[in-house]
Amino acid sequence: MNTPSTKADDILRCARTLIVRGGYNSFSYADISGVVGIRNASIHHHFPSKADLVRRLVAQYRQEAEAGLTELERNVADPLEQLRAYVGYWEGCIADASHPFCVCAMLAGEIPVLPEAVAVEVRAHFRGLSAWLASVLERGVAEARLTLTGSAGDNAEIFMATVHGAMLSARAYGDPGMFGAITRPLLQRLAA
Amino acid sequence: MNTPSTKADDILRCARTLIVRGGYNSFSYADISGVVGIRNASIHHHFPSKADLVRRLVAQYRQEAEAGLTELERNVADPLEQLRAYVGYWEGCIADASHPFCVCAMLAGEIPVLPEAVAVEVRAHFRGLSAWLASVLERGVAEARLTLTGSAGDNAEIFMATVHGAMLSARAYGDPGMFGAITRPLLQRLAA
DNA sequence: CCCTCCCTACCAACTAGTAGGGAGAACGTC
DNA sequence: GACGTTCTCCCTACTAGTTGGTAGGGAGGG
Numbered sequence: 001m002n003t004p005s006t007k008a009d010d011i012l013r014c015a016r017t018l019i020v021r022g023g024y025n026s027f028s029y030a031d032i033s034g035v036v037g038i039r040n041a042s043i044h045h046h047f048p049s050k051a052d053l054v055r056r057l058v059a060q061y062r063q064e065a066e067a068g069l070t071e072l073e074r075n076v077a078d079p080l081e082q083l084r085a086y087v088g089y090w091e092g093c094i095a096d097a098s099h100p101f102c103v104c105a106m107l108a109g110e111i112p113v114l115p116e117a118v119a120v121e122v123r124a125h126f127r128g129l130s131a132w133l134a135s136v137l138e139r140g141v142a143e144a145r146l147t148l149t150g151s152a153g154d155n156a157e158i159f160m161a162t163v164h165g166a167m168l169s170a171r172a173y174g175d176p177g178m179f180g181a182i183t184r185p186l187l188q189r190l191a192a
Numbered sequence: 193m194n195t196p197s198t199k200a201d202d203i204l205r206c207a208r209t210l211i212v213r214g215g216y217n218s219f220s221y222a223d224i225s226g227v228v229g230i231r232n233a234s235i236h237h238h239f240p241s242k243a244d245l246v247r248r249l250v251a252q253y254r255q256e257a258e259a260g261l262t263e264l265e266r267n268v269a270d271p272l273e274q275l276r277a278y279v280g281y282w283e284g285c286i287a288d289a290s291h292p293f294c295v296c297a298m299l300a301g302e303i304p305v306l307p308e309a310v311a312v313e314v315r316a317h318f319r320g321l322s323a324w325l326a327s328v329l330e331r332g333v334a335e336a337r338l339t340l341t342g343s344a345g346d347n348a349e350i351f352m353a354t355v356h357g358a359m360l361s362a363r364a365y366g367d368p369g370m371f372g373a374i375t376r377p378l379l380q381r382l383a384a
Numbered sequence: 385c386c387c388t389c390c391c392t393a394c395c396a397a398c399t400a401g402t403a404g405g406g407a408g409a410a411c412g413t414c
Numbered sequence: 415g416a417c418g419t420t421c422t423c424c425c426t427a428c429t430a431g432t433t434g435g436t437a438g439g440g441a442g443g444g
Contacts, residue, residue: 007389022305025217028433041435042390050434101301108364109293109301113214126364150377159359161349161374165342168360169353172300172318185342199423220399234424236401 007047010036018103019164023110024054024118051115051144054107060122062128069132080191083133083159087183090163094176101171105164111132130156137190146190155190162186202228202236203223204249212293215302216310218247243307245301250313253278253295254320261324271332272383275351282355286368293363297356322348329382338382345380354378 014035014156016088018027033040047053069086074139076082083184093099111119133156166182198306206227221242250316261278265374268274286292289380296317303311325348332338358374 003368019406022217022302023215025214026302026305029435030432039391041392041394044435049434071297105360106301106365108360109298110214110218111363111366113218113307121323123364123366125292148442149381154377156372157361157370158354158374158377162354164360165353165357168297168300168356169302169318169349170317172296174303180347181346182350183344185350189341221401222398231425233401233426233428235405237423240401242400 007036007038010062011038011043011046011053012177015057016061016103017054017099019054019057019103019106022101023106024111024114031158036110046061051117055115055117055121058103058107058118058125061123062121065125066128077145078145079136080145080187082136084187087187088165091180091183094167094170094179097176100176101167102164103168108164128161130160133159140190148190149192159186159190199228199234200231203230203235204252205237207245207249207321208253208295210292211246211295211298212247215298217302243286243309247307247309247313250295250299250310250317252259253315256312257317258320270337270338271328272334273377274328275332275382276379279355279379281376282359283372286371289368292368293359294356297359300356311321318352322352325351332382339384346358349359351378351382 008178014032015027019053028062029040029043030141032043047056072082104122106117107114107122108126111122114122128184130143130153134152137146137148137155137159140151141148164182166179169174169182170179206213206224206367207219210223211299216244221232221235229239239248264274268277296314299306299310299314300318303314306314326344329340329347329351330344333340333344351383358371361374362368362371
């Protein structure tokens with residue numbers, strides 16, 4: 001299961017970086033062709049339209065996210081540590097500025113102007129992430145590792161929203177440390 | 193101090209609605225001219241460039257926000273109730289879909305691709321809002337109306353981030369009620 | 385022989401922005 | 415109070431550059 005780094009993958013990876021920077025309408029085919037080393041029109045061979053490109057990009061992102069969480073569950077047993085690892089992953093991404101924003105959080109803000117096919121994928125990511133968080137929280141309560149006020153589902157939504165808001169604040173202030181400053185108390189509160 | 197509804201105001205109001213929908217790069221002068229009833233080129237008479245238009249738009253938005261919070265402080269004495277009123281304001285905006293997103297939260301996500309002059313205003317809004325929230329929280333603690341874990345400043349950032357994240361989730365799910373579902377526990381926790 | 389991949393060469397529509405002019409209100413001045 | 419001048423606001427007409435997307439062809443491997 002190696003990755004021969006095809007042009008299509010290069011295009012997806014480049015587009016992802018561009019979306020993370022400024023969203024759906026902030027990049028063009030020209031931006032991609034320059035970086036990937038392919039002609040503008042050739043992108044259409046792999047992705048008929050921009051909507052299709054981004055739809056598949058988000059689908060791939062969701063798949064990777066799901067795979068990442070599955071592996072996280074395999075490597076880390078404790079629910080609280082799982083949450084810490086999840087937050088820590090993003091803390092790292094923001095600190096080294098590699099992917100300092102969630103693709104779907106970025107696109108979610110633009111949903112009113114997004115192609116419906118893309119919006120569907122974005123919504124699916126939110127639901128999937130929320131469901132995973134809820135399951136972790138639920139197990140954490142069952143194992144007496146963390147205590148909640150309210151349902152696991154409600155707390156999952158709060159958790160997710162706070163993480164997204166922390167990304168936004170880190171970007172707004174231009175201060176990577178802001179993400180940790182907001183998410184650390186979130187984790188501490190659950191651990192109590 | 194009446195507002196004669198000049199064309200410049202119409203342009204600003206229209207642009208604000210468009211930015212709330214999809215951000216800086218999601219709208220063009222043509223979108224504005226169609227709604228406001230003015231020719232494309234005439235917009236340049238009032239605002240030399242798009243960057244200038246949005247910069248002044250955000251400056252106006254900040255001014256209105258500051259005025260709103262000042263009036264809120266005059267009408268509501270209790271710190272906790274002030275926070276409730278602030279959240280309630282946004283809950284209303286999201287429910288009636290009039291301005292279902294904070295202009296600056298929207299633009300903050302796009303900061304890497306924003307004109308610097310606009311980014312400066314957006315950052316200033318974040319700092320201003322955070323400072324107001326911190327002052328309210330501090331007074332709330334002093335008056336024994338609410339209890340915090342950690343500093344007022346840290347809690348202000350958490351509060352703001354959660355509210356922004358709640359806007360995002362409400363939009364992502366297409367469910368206005370999601371905003372309240374996330375922010376209500378936030379207020380309850382502080383009231384404890 | 386076809387299929388995959390990428391190319392050149394287009395395209396119409398749209399992007400922000402410029403040049404220059406006209407109508408009319410505002411203003412001083414004789 | 416009549417007269418030019420200036421200023422505000424908006425217009426038509428235009429531009430250069432970019433947008434996503436199409437048509438058709440060529441190279442090369444299965």
